[in-house]
Amino acid sequence: MADNKSKKGKSGGNGENPKTVYIDHHLIDNTKQVLTTNDGVPLYDNNNTLRAGERGPSLQQDNIYFDKLMHFDRERIPERVVHARGSGAHGVFEATEDISQYTTAAFLKKGTVTPLFARFSTVAGFKGSTDLARDVRGFSVKFYTQEGNYDLVGNNIPVFFIQDAMNFPDVIHAVKPEPNKEIPQAASAHDTFWDFISLMPEAAHMTMWVMSDRAIPRSLRMMEGFGVHTFKFVNIEGKATFVKFHWKPRLGVHSVAWNEAQKISGFDADFHRRDLWDAIENGDFPQWDLGVQLIPEEDEMKYSFDILDPTKIVPEELVPIKIVGTMTLNRNPENFFAETEQVAFDPGRLVPGIDVSDDPLLQGRIFSYMDTQNYRLGGPNFHELPINRSINGKHNNQKDGFSRTDILKGEVSYFPNSKAEGCPYHAMLKGEKGYESHKQPVSGTKVRVRSDSFADHFTQARLFFNSQSSEEQDHIVNALSFELSKVNDVNIRNRELAILNQIDQNLAKNVGVNLGLVPLGNLDELTLKFARQNHPNYPIIPKKPEVEHSPELSMHVKAGQGTIKTRKVAFLVDNGASKASIDKMKAALVNEGAQAILIAPHVGKIHFKEGAEEEIQHSYLTEASVCYDAFYTPDGDSVKTLNDNPDYLQFINEGYRHCKALAFAKDAEGLAKKSFVEKDKGVIFESKDNLVQDFISVMKGHRVWEREKSRKVPS
Ligand code: HDE
Secondary structure, eight states: OOOOOOGGGOSOSSSOOHHHHHHHHTOOOOTTOOOBOTTOOBOSOSSOOOBSSTTSOBOTTOHHHHHHHHHHHTOOOOOOSSSOSEEEEEEEEEEOSOOTTTOOOGGGSTTOEEEEEEEEEESSSOTTSOTTSSSOEEEEEEEEETTEEEEEEEESSSSOSOSSGGGHHHHHHHHSOBTTTTBOTTOOOSHHHHHHHHTOGGGHHHHHHHTSGGGSBSOGGGOOEEOOSOEEEEOTTSOEEEEEEEEEETTOOOBOOHHHHHHHHHHOTTHHHHHHHHHHHTTOOOEEEEEEEEEEGGGTTOSSSOTTOTTOOOOTTTSOOEEEEEEEEEEOOSOHIIIIITOOOOTTOOOTTEEEOOOHHHHHHHHHHHHHHHHHTTSTTGGGSTTTOOTTOOOOSOOOOTTOOOOOOSSOOSSSOSTTTTOSOOGGGGTOOOOOOOOOOOOOOOOOOOOGGGOOOSHHHHHHHHTSOHHHHHHHHHHHHHHHHTOOOHHHHHHHHHHHHHHOHHHHHHHHHHHTOOOOSSOOHHHHHHHHHHOTTOSOOOOOOSOSOOGGGOOSOOTTOOOOTTOEEEEEOOTTBOHHHHHHHHHHHHHTTOEEEEEESSSEEEEOTTSOEEEEOEETTTOOGGGOSEEEEOSBTHHHHHTTOHHHHHHHHHHHHTTOEEEEOGGGHHHHHHSSOOOSTTEEETTTSOHHHHHHHHHHTOOOGGGGGTOOOOO
C-alpha cells in the first residue's frame, strides 16, 4: 500500500514518482542567489527607481523598474468560470484488482502505481471565497499514466442539476451573484437560483443532495467523489462495459452543521484548504479507494431509470461497487499558481480502455473544458505547463502558438511524410495499440429533443430523502427553509414547495411551516410549461424503482466503523492545569491518530500544576470552537480561572450545541454546570464514565445528533 509516512510527502510511495521528479526539475530555488532581472542581470539596487536628482522625477529609461512592474501588472489570469476556489495536491494511485476483462487501461492493471494531481473545489464562489459555502465540491483527478493523461473530473455529489449541457450557462448564471448587484457571494440562497431550480423539475434530485450536509463537508479528506456520468470501459476485444466511478474516503464521509459552516467562514475562510495542507505536511496522507459499478452493455435499458441521465444514480444495492485501487495524496504543491491554478482538467482526456457514453451532459463537457483552458491559460500550449505535461512525452505535428516552450527539431511538421521516415508514426502503422474509440453503432434522425426516459424527476429525489436518518432529514428541511426564506419572491417559494411536495409531502409541509405557506398539490403551471417543452406529455408515470431505500446514501456512521484519525481535539487549559491529566488523555488520542491541541487564554508559556511549562500556539483569541471536533477540560487549578472565562464557556457551549463530544476531568466537571452543557452520552465525566474510552467512542460516531432536538444553547 502506498501510504508511507515520509515527512513532506516527497516520495511517491513506491520508488520515485516520475511526475514530481519532473516538477522538481522546474523548481527555482533562490537560496544564496543574487537578485536579477528577468534576463538574469544581477541587480545592485532593487529599492529605488532611477530619477533625475534625489528628489526629482523618475526617468523613462528605468528598464529595471519597467521589467518588474510589467510582470506584476500581468500577474492575474482569468479565474475559472466555475470551480474558481480550489485546493490541490500530488499523489499516487495504486491499482489493486485485476479488471483486465473489462478495460485495457494500463494504469488500472493490478500493481501499477501512477502519479496524479487532485484538485478539490467549490463551484459558485470566486477564487477568494470561503471554503464552507453550501455548495457542490469538485473532485478532479489527473492521472499521469504511461499511456498519457487521464482526467476523472467529478464532484462530491453523484448527480447533476441538469440533463443537457445546453442549460449549463443558465444554471451557473442563476447561482452566481446576481449580475446587477453582484450579491450574494458563494451562496445559492437567493432569488435567481431558486427561480431557475423551481422551473426545472429535473434539478429535484440534485437539490436534495445540495440541501443535505453533503454540501458542507467537515474536510475535503472526508468526502466521497463521483464520476457522475456513466462512462465506458473497453477491453482487448473492443467490448464495452458501462462504468460509474466512485471515490470512497478512508476517513469516512463527514460534514459540519450549517450553523458551524457559517461561523467557520468567518473564523477561517481557508478551513478546508488549511486542513488538506496540514494533513499532508503532517504525513497524514489522505486516501480514497476507487470503486467501479460495472453494467454490461446488454443491460443498458434494463433499469427503471436511464443510465445516460446524469440526474440519476445507480443504487449500490442494485449494482455493487467493486474497489479497484487506492489514491494517496502525499505531497503539497510547491507553488499554488504554477500547480493548482494552472492545472487544466478535461473529461475528454481519455486513455485507451476508457471512453465516454452518450450522456448529453458529458458530451457537452467535452467541448467546454478544452475551450476554457485555451482561454484561461492564454492559448493552445497549456499542455506544456509542467503540471499538465504527460510523463510519457508528446509527439505530434502541432506547433507554434502563444508561449510555446517545446523546440521541435527538423523540417517536418506534417503527416504523411517521407523525409522524417513517417515519424511521428500512427500506432496502427506499426501494429501497436493506441487510443481507439469504442466502435459503437450510431444512427438516428437529427433532432433537438429530450428522451422520455429522462422524464422521471422525483423517484430518486425521494429515494435520497427516504434513505436519510431523521436528523439528516431535519437538516434538509432546515437548509431548504433557510434558502427559501432568503428568496424574496413568494411565487418562487411556492413553486419550489410544489416540487418538494412531489418528492415528499411531509418535507414540503415542514418547509412550508417555516415559510408560512401551504404547499400546492400540483406542480406550478409555469414549471409544467417548461417541463412540457422537453416532454410534451409531462408528467409521465414513472416506472417502479428497483430500490426504495439505500442505506449507503446516509452519512451516519455505521456501528463499529468510525475512526478519529486526524480529528482535532481542543484541550482547554490555563495556568495551573494538570500535566498528568493532559498527558493521559493526549496519549490515548494520539494513539488513535487524533491531534491534541492546547488552547489557553494567551499564546506563549503556560505553567502546569506540576511545575513544568509549555509553549502554547493557540489562544481563545485566535481559535474558535467550530474549528475543533471535540473538547477536553483537564484537572488542575486552571479550572478556577476557566470558571470565570467567558471565552472558555463559549467554546464548550458551542461544542455542545454542535453535538460534539465534551470530556471533563474530575476537577472540571463543575464547569459543565456553569454552561448550558447537560449530561448526555456525549458529555463525559471522569467520575461517572470511562473518561478516555467513552470520549473516543463518542468521537468515532462523529456527532451526538440526538442532542440537537433540545436546542438549548443560544450561541
Ligand atoms: Fe464542469 N466545468 N461543466 N462539471 N467542472 C469546469 O472547466 C462544464 C460538470 C467540474 O478543478 C470548467 O477548467 C459544463 C459536471 C469540476 O479545475 C468548465 C458542464 C461535473 C471542475 C466546465 C459541466 C463537473 C469543473 C470551468 C455541463 C461533475 C473543476 C473551469 C455540461 C461530473 C476542475 C474549467 C478543476 C470545471 C464546464 C458540468 C465537474 C467551464 C459545460 C456534471 C470538478 O469548462
